[in-house]
Amino acid sequence: MAKRFSAEKYVAGILAGDRVMLSRAITLVESKLHSDHELAQEVISQVLPHxxxxxxxxxxxxxxxxxxxxxxxxxxxxxxxxxxxxxxxxxxxxxxxxxxxxxxxxxxxxxxxxxxxxxxxxxxxxxxxxxxxxxxxxxxxxxxxxxxxxxxxxxxxxxxxxxxxxxxxxxxxxxxxxxxxxxxxxxxxxxxxxxxxxxxxxxxxxxxxxxxxxxxxxxxxxxxxxxxxxxxxxxxxxxxxxxxxxxxxxxxxxxxxxxxxxxxxxxxxxxxxxxxxQWMYEAIRQGLEEHFYNHQQVKAQLPDVAAQVKEGKKSAFAAASELLGLV
Amino acid sequence: MAKRFSAEKYVAGILAGDRVMLSRAITLVESKLHSDHELAQEVISQVLPHxxxxxxxxxxxxxxxxxxxxxxxxxxxxxxxxxxxxxxxxxxxxxxxxxxxxxxxxxxxxxxxxxxxxxxxxxxxxxxxxxxxxxxxxxxxxxxxxxxxxxxxxxxxxxxxxxxxxxxxxxxxxxxxxxxxxxxxxxxxxxxxxxxxxxxxxxxxxxxxxxxxxxxxxxxxxxxxxxxxxxxxxxxxxxxxxxxxxxxxxxxxxxxxxxxxxxxxxxxxxxxxxxxxQWMYEAIRQGLEEHFYNHQQVKAQLPDVAAQVKEGKKSAFAAASELLGLV
The missing domain is CATH 3.40.50.300 (P-loop containing nucleotide triphosphate hydrolases)
Structure with a gap:
């Protein structure tokens, strides 16, 4: 795992125009690790007024x-x-x-x-x-x-x-x-x-x-x-x-x-x-889908249900209802 | 509220080519009433093989x-x-x-x-x-x-x-x-x-x-x-x-x-x-958003949060996290 700093350190570096710290902060917001998301949001929130x-x-x-x-x-x-x-x-x-x-x-x-x-x-x-x-x-x-x-x-x-x-x-x-x-x-x-x-x-x-x-x-x-x-x-x-x-x-x-x-x-x-x-609504959509598709039961049943839909054995909407009901 | 029949009656009518019943079934699938959704899905499921x-x-x-x-x-x-x-x-x-x-x-x-x-x-x-x-x-x-x-x-x-x-x-x-x-x-x-x-x-x-x-x-x-x-x-x-x-x-x-x-x-x-x-995934997206935006707490707080995002006082992603946390 890459090196992480405190939110304050990122923010101070960015506001001082420190390019290395800027670069590391971008790496942080690009991170797919769930553990990085909160820190990234904290940094973004603090620099937002600037x-x-x-x-x-x-x-x-x-x-x-x-x-x-x-x-x-x-x-x-x-x-x-x-x-x-x-x-x-x-x-x-x-x-x-x-x-x-x-x-x-x-x-x-x-x-x-x-x-x-x-x-x-x-x-x-x-x-x-x-x-x-x-x-x-x-x-x-x-x-x-x-x-x-x-x-x-x-x-x-x-x-x-x-x-x-x-x-x-x-x-x-x-x-x-x-x-x-x-x-x-x-x-x-x-x-x-x-x-x-x-x-x-x-x-x-x-x-x-x-x-x-x-x-x-x-x-x-x-x-x-x-x-x-x-x-x-x-x-x-x-x-x-x-x-x-x-x-x-x-x-x-x-x-x-x-x-x-x-x-x-x-x-x-x-x-x-x-x-x-627009980005807020987009982020909400992403958050909802991330949560849904990472749900254990959905993960387990999606392949079967999707196959039935593809074959026309189940309607798209009945399948969606079924999967939505799992969460 | 419009007249409703049993799923069996809709299905029999449709399969017999009864245009009035077809028309009524379309009215049913077009209905925005939550109480109609289940019946509509039942009808769709039954006629799907045909x-x-x-x-x-x-x-x-x-x-x-x-x-x-x-x-x-x-x-x-x-x-x-x-x-x-x-x-x-x-x-x-x-x-x-x-x-x-x-x-x-x-x-x-x-x-x-x-x-x-x-x-x-x-x-x-x-x-x-x-x-x-x-x-x-x-x-x-x-x-x-x-x-x-x-x-x-x-x-x-x-x-x-x-x-x-x-x-x-x-x-x-x-x-x-x-x-x-x-x-x-x-x-x-x-x-x-x-x-x-x-x-x-x-x-x-x-x-x-x-x-x-x-x-x-x-x-x-x-x-x-x-x-x-x-x-x-x-x-x-x-x-x-x-x-x-x-x-x-x-x-x-x-x-x-x-x-x-x-x-x-x-x-x-x-x-x-x-x-x-594609329609299954679309229906899932719609279902997730319908559920989210109809949530009491989300409904109550969305206007304020959206206003803050619009004014640039809150980042789009922080706002999304906040609202997603309510559900």
């Missing part, structure tokens, strides 16, 4: 879009040009590998990883998306309490994790590649709808014209959607690892405009409040 | 696409040309009106409603999508036991109910209108991905060419998606209320081809088994 003062940005895109390169360049830009302190949290539901996930692999963000104003944390991708997103949300709070004012939550744009990430960030940035048709193949369609901005990467050299065309196409497509509740019309821009400054500055301007709009019309605050509540 | 022998077809499309006209025409076609017995179940999560929902309004399907081979049942649209979809699923079983071999589950293509319907049918048909851009405005993007076939309605007169163009466009778009697990490539066709026979025959051929493919490669059976299981 959290919230950040801009939370979700960044997604299919593998190959150049996410690491973009995050490294955009991160350095924010630190150097905008005097930000940046934490990068990565979720990768597709990888079951323990240790470093493919997403947050530090070796792919060398410059950012060694910058004292940046903190990079890959999620240990587990079986349960619920578990990963839960700890990611708590990690955001820990990073904010440690003084990070800009949080990236990075994910692969291929599935369900985007909805979870969308529910924990203020701004959702989608990275896309130019090129006929491939936009539909990689990105699940619902994801485009969640984007507050789309950035078309690798807009350089012979790719530049294609990127411009793609930009116009996406901008048109986004116009067809009904206006979002925030009053915001998603922006589309292009960027390149070779011509970073122009593209990155445009993206930051877009984010700033979004923040200005949504902070002045109250949407920013409202969304965060709604997200808090 | 259910399952049907093709379950989900039909969706935005208001204005001509759903009622299509269902009436396609229903009559199936009854007259294919010797089918058809039950139409309608879900309308957007309408809170009691009594007839806008979807299943019998007056909009005059010919079908009076045909002895057809049974039309609008869902009383309620607040809980979960409740409506639950009773719809049980209604499918009742209709099958009463001898209906073709079930339409109708819904409006504007939101979350489609996913629920998709999870209870064998084949998902999406109705769309031709016309620049409007396909993106009305239909949620994720819904197109679920379609096994798209039918472009009102393909007649001056609209005919537009419909042909739209058909080609959709067919191309569908080609870009990864092939579905069924091995099926969704079809796109056109149809018209004025030239019913051609279009309707094509759609039925498409459905028949789909059934032939998925029955021979095992997907049809596998999907139904998976759906059964």
């Amino acid at each position: 959290a919230g003062n950040s801009v939370r940005i979700g960044i997604t895109g299919v593998p190959g879009v150049g996410k690491s390169t973009f995050i490294e360049a955009f991160g350095i830009y924010l630190i150097q040009q905008q005097q930000k302190k940046l934490a990068v949290l990565a979720i990768d539901p597709t990888s079951q590998r323990s240790g470093g996930s493919i997403l947050g692999d530090k070796t792919r963000m060398d410059t950012l990883a060694t910058n004292p104003q940046a903190f990079i944390r890959p999620s240990p991708a587990g079986k349960s998306l619920g578990g990963v997103t839960r700890s990611t949300r708590e990690s955001i709070i820990l990073c904010e309490a440690a003084g990070f004012d800009t949080i990236f939550v990075e994910t692969v744009g291929v599935g369900q994790s985007e909805t979870a990430v969308h529910a924990m960030v203020d701004f959702f940035l989608l990275l896309m590649l130019a090129g006929a048709g491939d936009e539909l193949q990689g990105i699940k369609r619902g994801i485009m709808e969640m984007a507050d901005a789309i950035a078309i990467t690798k807009a350089d050299g012979s790719n530049k014209d294609k990127a411009k065309v793609a930009r116009a196409e996406y901008q048109n497509a986004l116009h067809l959607y009904p206006r979002a509740a925030s009053g915001w019309l998603p922006h589309v821009s292009t960027c390149s690892a070779l011509q970073q400054q122009t593209g990155l500055n445009t993206i930051w301007q877009t984010i700033s405009e979004y923040l200005q709009l949504t902070r002045s019309n109250g949407y920013f605050e409202q969304k965060r409040r709604d997200q808090n509540l | 259910a399952g022998n049907s093709v379950r077809i989900g039909i969706t499309g935005v208001p204005g696409v001509g759903k009622s006209t299509f269902i009436e025409a396609f229903g009559i076609y199936l009854i007259q040309q294919q010797q089918k017995k058809l039950a139409v179940l309608a879900i309308d999560p957007t309408s809170q009106r009691s009594g007839g929902s806008i979807l299943g309004d019998k007056t909009r399907m005059d010919t079908l409603a009076t045909n002895p081979q057809a049974f039309i049942r609008p869902s009383p649209a309620g607040k809980s999508l979960g409740g409506v979809t639950r009773s719809t699923r049980e209604s499918i079983i009742l209709c099958e036991a009463a001898g209906f071999d073709t079930i339409f589950v109708e819904t409006v293509g504007v939101g979350q109910s489609e996913t629920a319907v998709h999870a209870m049918v064998d084949f998902f048909l999406l109705l769309m209108l031709a016309g620049a851009g409007d396909e993106l405005q009305g239909i949620k993007r994720g819904i197109m991905e679920m379609a096994d076939a798209i039918a472009i309605t009102k393909a007649d007169g001056s609209n005919k060419d537009k419909a042909k163009v739209a058909r080609a466009e959709y067919q191309n778009a569908l080609h870009l998606y990864p092939r579905a697990a069924s091995g099926w490539l969704p079809h796109v066709s056109t149809c018209s209320a004025l030239q019913q026979q051609t279009g309707l025959n094509t759609i039925w051929q498409t459905i028949s081809e789909y059934l032939q493919l998925t029955r021979s490669n095992g997907y049809f059976e596998q999907k139904r088994r998976d759906q059964n299981l």
Whole structure:
């Protein structure tokens, strides 16, 4: 079992901006050990009054879009040009590998990883998306309490994790590649709808014209959607690892405009409040199911009952009633 | 309180194809009264061995696409040309009106409603999508036991109910209108991905060419998606209320081809088994939450706790733990 400290020690370290202690606190909230949960909740509760003062940005895109390169360049830009302190949290539901996930692999963000104003944390991708997103949300709070004012939550744009990430960030940035048709193949369609901005990467050299065309196409497509509740019309821009400054500055301007709009019309605050509540209901659901499916009798009888349901010998609802009656 | 019979009486009536008794049994499974649940489960359990022998077809499309006209025409076609017995179940999560929902309004399907081979049942649209979809699923079983071999589950293509319907049918048909851009405005993007076939309605007169163009466009778009697990490539066709026979025959051929493919490669059976299981887990979730949120202490304390979470004074997970501890 890993080393544990008192809640006070974690809290003091985090509030002092101690990166090692921040890292250990994240390990604590990621722990699946029941014995760690109470301590983790205690730490979260104590740092909560010091959290919230950040801009939370979700960044997604299919593998190959150049996410690491973009995050490294955009991160350095924010630190150097905008005097930000940046934490990068990565979720990768597709990888079951323990240790470093493919997403947050530090070796792919060398410059950012060694910058004292940046903190990079890959999620240990587990079986349960619920578990990963839960700890990611708590990690955001820990990073904010440690003084990070800009949080990236990075994910692969291929599935369900985007909805979870969308529910924990203020701004959702989608990275896309130019090129006929491939936009539909990689990105699940619902994801485009969640984007507050789309950035078309690798807009350089012979790719530049294609990127411009793609930009116009996406901008048109986004116009067809009904206006979002925030009053915001998603922006589309292009960027390149070779011509970073122009593209990155445009993206930051877009984010700033979004923040200005949504902070002045109250949407920013409202969304965060709604997200808090949404996570409470989600946590209740998880708690109820965890308790139920770990019950001895349910564990013993579930396989048989499930088999009967699968075979159509028992109705889904009769089976549910039967199992619910055991607890 | 409405009139209730013994389980045996419901079951005998349903198995004899008594439409009045079928109707009353659906009212029973739709009932929100706790006292009705046990009786409903008893009826479902008894008819279950007689259910399952049907093709379950989900039909969706935005208001204005001509759903009622299509269902009436396609229903009559199936009854007259294919010797089918058809039950139409309608879900309308957007309408809170009691009594007839806008979807299943019998007056909009005059010919079908009076045909002895057809049974039309609008869902009383309620607040809980979960409740409506639950009773719809049980209604499918009742209709099958009463001898209906073709079930339409109708819904409006504007939101979350489609996913629920998709999870209870064998084949998902999406109705769309031709016309620049409007396909993106009305239909949620994720819904197109679920379609096994798209039918472009009102393909007649001056609209005919537009419909042909739209058909080609959709067919191309569908080609870009990864092939579905069924091995099926969704079809796109056109149809018209004025030239019913051609279009309707094509759609039925498409459905028949789909059934032939998925029955021979095992997907049809596998999907139904998976759906059964999925509904069991869904019913367990609903049962757990119903029990939790109806608990006296939870009811009493939830408003306060939720307010604290909204204001950011308490973390979502601490609040969840607190409330879960009450039960």
